[in-house]
Amino acid sequence: MSLLLTASLVFKGLAILLLGRVAWTDFSTQRISNRDVLLLLCLGLGTLHFHSLQTGSWLEMGISAIGGVILFAALFPFWLLRKVGAGDVKLMSVMPFLIGGTDLVIFSILLLAFAIATAAVVKNPFLLPAGMFRHYVQHLDRKGVVPFGVPISGAAICAIALQMYYALMVATSSGILQQLN
Template sequence: MIDILLIVILLICVITDIKNRKIYNNIIYPALLFNFIYQFITGGWTELGYSFIGFLIGFGLLLIPYMLGGMGAGDVKLLALIGAMKGGNFVFESFIYMALIGAVFAIGVILFRRGVLKSMLYYISSLKQGVRLQGGVSRGSLTATYPYGVAIAGGAFLCLVMQGWNLM
């Protein structure tokens, strides 16, 4: 049941992050409260403790990038929720997948933003001809941002698939 709820939350967060560049508290907080209650009812204090530890791990993994301005607060809370729902090991493995997916997205954003790919192709072509063109990648294209909630959701979903999800 937790896996189904997690998938639904991830889908909602991906949609809102793409559409509005926000992951809303009115999705995260009720899900977090429900999760803590569910964990306590199904496993007692032990499961609630594991859930809280997963929450802290997920929160801690993105806290420094958030404090440096590279991540939104919604992204931090989403990863913390994933940790609370699935535990510390799961959120750490999701973090690894998320970083890989995020890196691929970042490279894609850089390459396809403001003609960077076109500029690179012209530069490579000019080198083949023995001519060196001036120019390069603009600073603005290197500071491009994108909705990182997509990478977070992708990492969690990939982790669910790799671990074999439990839909009951």
Template sequence: MRLDEARAMIELLAMLVTDPRTGVLIALLLGAAVFDYRSFRIPNWLTASGLAFGMAWTILVPPLPGAGWSFPVGGVMTGFIAMFPMYMLRAVGAGDVKLMAMAGSFLGWHDTLFALLTSFVVGGVAAVAFAACHGMFGRLLDNTRQLLCHLALSAVGGQRPAMQLGAHQSAGKLAFGVSIAVATIGNVVARQLGFI
């Protein structure tokens, strides 16, 4: 490890100790990932308390000069608006939408959007790995093809699309809250280390 990399790691650890915003966000994301992995549910008390802390702390101690109330509100709205259509299509759960909105209260709109996009990449890789490990890769590809055809036909026909498969057709279920946690924590750490 080079000297500048070691210095960046020490600064990251110092930031976690001195900036409650980052430490609390990471703790909340890890807690949500554990709950989601174990029960496929993210408790409302976790997302609501995280949202309240993120909003209050970010308004009282802005992360950037001149960042006022619009910084956390922009993050919350970005997380919610970007995830809500996925919830309506039943691709993610309501807890995932609330978790991304909660993370947005800490991150602001720009970092929330980046974390969201990274979450979809992490979730996609996890889905492919899960299907491959369980011998369901062919089913995953077939389901993806069917859903894309259905979505295209629904769009052409002017109908509301639905992304539901029967239980016998599913290639499995993943906790997307874990993907959100991994991606968001990875973005926070990468930004602190100067990689993004």
């Protein structure tokens, strides 16, 4: 396994841990800190840079930058209308850098599934087993707040885990083939 691939996998692992933290803090406090978003952006840029050095192409970086700008521009009016929080807009704008431009379709499908599940839990808290958790979700429903950072983080964690699995499978299979020849 190459050093660039190893560094990329370490950055992706750190991003998964940080996304877990973002999901928990957004769920518990309804806040996403700028520090966490900037750390995710740096981890995403580092991973994309490693990928660009491996492939010799900067196309992935360009697609991610365009995707980030488009997402920010599309979600900013919803923040002005107070439909989503500023942290959610910033977190979504960083996702193309973290996920990469080619895997945004997978991320979007996962995000849709997680967002539907989150909306179902918030609207139907009686489906949840624990009384305290049900009480908390009912409180969120009364306030009209949905911690959208949770489904964003969940979808990103799953997409990154798939990327890591695929990268490890390709690295392992190519290493085995080289040893046999």
